Amino acid sequence: MVDHRIVLALKLLLLVLFFESTFEQQQQERLSSPIERAALLGLRSTLGLRSRDWPRKADPCSVWNGIKCENGSVSEINISGFKRTRLGSQNPQFRVDSLVNLTRLKSFNASGFYLLGSIPDWFGQRLVSLQVLDLSSCSINNAIPGSLGNLTSLTGLYLYDNNFTGMIPSSLGQLVGLSVLDLSANMFTGSIPVSFGSLRNLTRLDISMNFVFGSIPVGIGMLLKLQYLNFSNNDLSSSIPAQLGDLSNLVDLDLSFNSLTGSLPAELKGLRNLQRMLIGNNMLGGSLPVNLFPVPSQLQTVVLKSNNFDGAVPDVLWSMPQLRLLDISGNNFTGMLLNASLNANTTTAELNISQNLFYGGLTPILRRFGFVDLSGNYFEGRVPDYVNDNASLVSNCLQNLSNQRSLHDCTSFYTEKGLTFDNFGLPNSTQPPARENSRKSNRKVIILASVLGGVGLILLLIILLVLLLFCIRKKGTTTQRGVGVGPVTPVPSGSSPPPPGVSIDFSSFGETFTYQQLLLATGDFSDLNLIKHGHSGDLYKGILESGIPVVIKRIDLQSQRKEAYLLELDCFSKVSHPRLVPLLGHCLEKENEKFLIYKHMPNGDLSSSLYRKTNSEDDSLKSLDWITRLKIAIGAAEGLSYLHHECTPSIVHRDVQASSILLDDKFEVRLGSLSEVCTQEGDTRQSRITRLLRLPQSSEQGTSGSLTTTCAYDVYCFGKVLLELVTGKLGISASSDAQLKEFSEQILPYISIYDKELVIKIVDPSLIIDEDLLEEVWAMAIVARSCLNPKPSRRPLMRYILKALENPLKVVREENSGSARLRTTSSRSWNASLFGSWRHSSSDVAVIPAGSSARPEGESSFKQSGASNSQGSGQNSGGDHSSSHRRHSREIYPEPSDEQDVERQD
Secondary structure (H helix, E strand, O other): OHHHHHHHHHHHHHHHHHHHHHHHHHHHHOOOOHHHHHHHHHHHHHHOEOOOOOOOOOOHHHHOOOEEEEOOEEEEEEOOOOOEOHHHHHOOOOOOHHHHHOOOOOEEEOOOOOOOEOOOOOHHHHOOOOOEEEOOOOOEEEOOOHHHHHOOOOOEEEOOOOEEOOEOOHHHHHOOOOOEEEOOOOOOEOOOOHHHHHOOOOOEEEOOOOOOEEOOOHHHHHOOOOOEEEOOOOEEOOOOOHHHHHOOOOOEEEOOOOOOOOOOOHHHHHOOOOOEEEOOOOOOEEEOOOOOOOOOOOOOEEEOOOOEEEEOOOHHHHOOOOOOEEEOOOOEEEEOOOOOOOOOOOOOEEEEOOOOEEEEOOOHHHHHEEEEEOOOOEEEEOOOOOOOOOOEOOOOEEOOOOOOOOHHHHHHHHHHOOOOOOHHHOOOOOOOOOHHHHHHHHHHHHHHHHHHHHHHHHHHHHHHHHHHHHHHHOOOOEOOOOOEOOOOOOOOOOOOOOOOOOOOOHHHOOEEOOHHHHHHHHOOOOHHHEEEEEOOEEEEEEEOOOOOEEEEEEEEOOOOOOOHHHHHHHHHHHOOOOOEOOEEEEEOOOOOEEEEEEEOOOOOEHHHHOEEEOOOOOOOEEEOOHHHHHHHHHHHHHHHHHHHHHOOOOEEOOOOOHHHEEEOOOOOEEEOOHHHOEEOOOOOOOOHHHHHOOOHHHHOOOOOOOOOOOHHHHHHHHHHHHHHHHHOOOOOOOOOHHHHHHHHHHHHHHOOOOOHHHHHHOOOOOOOOOHHHHHHHHHHHHHHHHHOOOOHHHOOOHHHHHHHHHOHHHHHOOOOOOOOOOOOOOOOOHHHHHHHHHHOOOOOOOOOOOOOOOOOOOOOOOOOOOOOOOOOHHHHHHOOOOOOOOOOOOOOOOOOOHHHHHHHHO
């Protein structure tokens, strides 16, 4: 009985102690300071927070979401993911002045909460207890106040994905307790502060996706605790400091997409814990040090693509046990594959060594890779069974495969190396022609060219004389670039007069700015605001006094063509369309410098927006979805169609590429780079005599249409843009003829109007598309190939291209019913114009890969009789849109006549 009473007494005692502890805890969790309560209510009001998150009458410490207290004071505020009230969302601002009274605040997290405005300077003067400041993805703008360097208690500073401008404050180097510093995805300029070498406790440093330039500070090699270092997507130059090899704890290194030069320092072998090395898309060169990669290695990802590396690849690079991705494409590496079969831990690894100078046979080392891209090399011999079916092998010297290099290319390559080429497995190996025979042949060519050149010169002089006599009889003349002569508008004081034949109305292109206004907008044209050196002038970022962001082109008349800016102004004075970049104004008051002011495009250009970095931990890239890509293609086609068909005379853009397709905040297209526009050569104002007297080769000159003053040249360039949208391969639209030839060898064989499935092999793998969207992709690829016809006169007009992009399914679907069938009996229709070019492409049959539904050799793949294949479109109306062996009649794709083609180009 006594024991029972003792046990009961102990239970009562414990219960009393529990209630006392709970009461004390509740007393501590309650907010005791009326000043801090008033501060929180003020913050609730200015940010427009909802009462369900922060109920006014409840105690903040115990009830409010995201609030934590210590000893009766607010210690943490987390409003990440909160939504504003309807009234608060109408005017979202960075109004957090109430925080000034929360002097014991240790953590403030507003990530993802819209805070339009600037960080106030008092942040670094009053919130001295802050340990974590997270303002990521808040749309904050302007510069970081230098006072943040006073927050010496900070361990985490997250400012990524905002609109910060200016230089990175060197005072941040005073935050010696920082463990994480993330400044990525902003608009910082200038160099990386040398003071960052003092941040010895950093484990993560990310300054990627900015406009930072200069060199990598040597002091970064002193941050021995660093595990994650990302300087990618900037404009860093100079060499990689050898001191980075001292970062033995580094797990992730990303220096890609910069302008780094020199070679890889051998000291990087000290990165023994490195798992990911991304140094692609720079200007690095030389051979890789043999001992560059440590053994044993933890490396899982190595990307060295698009540099200038040469020499052999170290054997250890092929055999790293944890390897999942090895991409060394687009370099000058040479040598043979390692002849070994390794017991690797993974069979899903990817290997990309395309566009290099590798040769010899394929070896068992390829067994360990689930996907391989060996295209653009000089491998010979048969393809072993252990090479996967999805391997890319085009443009090599392999046996029994289509789309390989020519016999001459392969033989010449192997001969230069003192080796014998296997002649694709055929007997009687063919050697390259002897040098003596080549010299004799060259002499004959030179003599023949001299004779023909002399005759051509005489004919040219006669033609020029006839043209001169004809032009004298006309009332007006035209300039070389086709700009009509008219009354010359008075030029503002201090500016150069326009060149002869240019009529300019200065009142038609926006506001007139003073030079002093532009100095204020650009910080005296500071290098920090320099975007790039354009071919017609330097481009600067600027913010007008009204707060409007702009792009200002600074044209130095001492180094640029003096008439160039006047011709651009002349273009703006005569054309106006929503698809052209808005010209907001100009400044012509200085004698040797002229300035044009354009509207700023928030999403940059297509080349920088096709892929965007996400905020995920794996540092992945997010690509534009297909709907947006099609929208961009249609928008660009609308702009070019306006220039070609609605302007009189027709205007040629002459610089159509991804970098000239600008995108506003809704990804609507605005065509930029208008400094090279001109009227079309041989416009409709010229007489038929003038057109007939043009040189014959002018209409079919060059694969790329080197006669750049015709609309057909724009069409050709637009075809390259479409290929870039379909394949996701950056740089196609800016490629030279030689580079485009390599791209074409990899891509065009998989574009056939007879087989939809082929296009899957070239579609951007980041796109997520269903069956209907795949047909749209297929249609755009077909349109792109039509634009790239080697003969300019066979390329479709831009208005037909626009119609095709607006109706992509009609390009690839042939309906059975008469009412649904495309009625294109006239060769002037968009469908006829588009597909007429296919029948005249001599390479169309030859480039279809083996195993596809190609036509018999010698038979045109589009020139069919009126009969319909039983496997063709007869089944498509039932919903099956597969197009293998599809036949199209002459009625659907009639052949345009030569006379019509002449009219189309004129």
